[in-house]
Amino acid sequence: MSAVTAVGKAFSMLEFLVATERSATLAEATQMTRLPKPTAHRLLRALQKLGYVSRPPGTRSYSMGPRLARLQAGDAHAHVKALARPAMAKLHQRFNETVNLGMLSGREVLYLEYQATSHALRIVLRPGDKDPYYCTALGRAMVSALPLEDCERIIEATHPKRQTPKTLLAKSSLRSLLGAVRKNGFAEEHGESVDGISCLAVHLGQWGYPQYAISLAVPTPRLKGKIRMQMVKALKILASGDAAPSGFRKLS
Amino acid sequence: MSAVTAVGKAFSMLEFLVATERSATLAEATQMTRLPKPTAHRLLRALQKLGYVSRPPGTRSYSMGPRLARLQAGDAHAHVKALARPAMAKLHQRFNETVNLGMLSGREVLYLEYQATSHALRIVLRPGDKDPYYCTALGRAMVSALPLEDCERIIEATHPKRQTPKTLLAKSSLRSLLGAVRKNGFAEEHGESVDGISCLAVHLGQWGYPQYAISLAVPTPRLKGKIRMQMVKALKILASGDAAPSGFRKLS
DNA sequence: AATTAAAATTCCGTTTGATGGAATCCTTAA
DNA sequence: TTAAGGATTCCATCAAACGGAATTTTAATT
Structure with a gap:
């Protein structure tokens, strides 16, 4: 069986952020995704580097990033x-x-x-x-x-x-x-x-x-x-x- | 440095599929993402299991999956x-x-x-x-x-x-x-x-x-x-x- | 039906990246 | 200043990703 678990976790994280209005703290993300704290943290930083999550300046929270727009571009509906x-x-x-x-x-x-x-x-x-x-x-x-x-x-x-x-x-x-x-x-x-x-x-x-x-x-x-x-x-x-x-x- | 490379690859793949009108074959995906064939294949299957890509019945090609809608739901703009x-x-x-x-x-x-x-x-x-x-x-x-x-x-x-x-x-x-x-x-x-x-x-x-x-x-x-x-x-x-x-x- | 070429899929030993408990470092509030 | 609660980093362990090669499937051709 194929695994690719990191990918699945990344998407859970992203979906959580998208479902959350505004931005979420690491603690919230950790809790909602049921991931260990360091894992959630690493994932968020990685997604940030990729542009899929961003950090509202000033805050220390995370929210959806601008690159998500690229995935929306092809919305057939x-x-x-x-x-x-x-x-x-x-x-x-x-x-x-x-x-x-x-x-x-x-x-x-x-x-x-x-x-x-x-x-x-x-x-x-x-x-x-x-x-x-x-x-x-x-x-x-x-x-x-x-x-x-x-x-x-x-x-x-x-x-x-x-x-x-x-x-x-x-x-x-x-x-x-x-x-x-x-x-x-x-x-x-x-x-x-x-x-x-x-x-x-x-x-x-x-x-x-x-x-x-x-x-x-x-x-x-x-x-x-x-x-x-x-x-x-x-x-x-x-x-x-x-x-x-x-x-x-x-x-x- | 954090790595999470599989996640980055998964997103490249997804972005490629979204950018492509209709559906793409494994060969095309392999070529466009510059990933080795088995890697691309494993990734596509994993994404399929997660619901982010789907396979148009009858064909053996891949296209964006319905779960992408979840990421679009939170589009602030x-x-x-x-x-x-x-x-x-x-x-x-x-x-x-x-x-x-x-x-x-x-x-x-x-x-x-x-x-x-x-x-x-x-x-x-x-x-x-x-x-x-x-x-x-x-x-x-x-x-x-x-x-x-x-x-x-x-x-x-x-x-x-x-x-x-x-x-x-x-x-x-x-x-x-x-x-x-x-x-x-x-x-x-x-x-x-x-x-x-x-x-x-x-x-x-x-x-x-x-x-x-x-x-x-x-x-x-x-x-x-x-x-x-x-x-x-x-x-x-x-x-x-x-x-x-x-x-x-x-x-x- | 048999042949074959192209493409998709699986195999599997190697290696790398992911993991998460624990320790440390910031921030904020008292 | 101190304390408390997050956020971040460390690092030893291990599972997951890797990809070249082999195999199987599909579709075209004779």
């Missing part, structure tokens, strides 16, 4: 992200729930970006994570947007695994479920992917990007009363492209 | 980039010259993003690269946007180094030069940073981001006749925020 960001922000502001942008990658949902609720109880799916399509609202929204024959082919090739007690396992229910999604114009899922979390999602086919979708992820207890229908409505408006264009805002 | 991108694209289309977005980081210009001309003769500054402020149009545009006392403090602390035969070295000329930039509303520079390259730049203070600037980088021979004034005018319009808003476009 930058366009969609930029496009979706204002709409996601709107949803986020209105409901204060976690908003996810995902795409269909093979038969999996790939999470691209999120805006998290400020509630203490929340779900955080990190960009780069993946989930099966069949137990997520995002996945269902995107698969249902595919041409019927593709959709059917995917269903046939699916062998659902139980993720939570509620995960649907029968192909027949999956098939009818996707039909309903197509008819209703939105997808939903209640605790099938993560216990206690419900999701509502719409794909962005109207924007020209059927393989992308946006979802609201809500702890099931908070999704009661009229809220659900309000969310569905907001998502459908968003997907239709009728949301007020929010290009250049007044900036000063 | 994403907002400005997204904002500037349409304006940059416009400039790029009109003049077919390289357009740069940069920010002031201490006393240096940090390049964030670029759109390259299609001409064979071009200058490419990679995101993450840095240059001193005093010999670049970007730097001069941004420094001149600072409050006068800050500006003067920076000038005093500057000890210009000769980058090309044309680099200005006297503080007095630098001071009057920045004054002119402030008066004219744009900065320029001819072969002082890279021999044979001229730049025109404006800061984005009107957009609410005075520490960011956009420049056109043109091989000096191509900057003749009326072109220069047309470019200056286009940049000033852009900076004023009067450029036609280009928010949500029709997306089919």
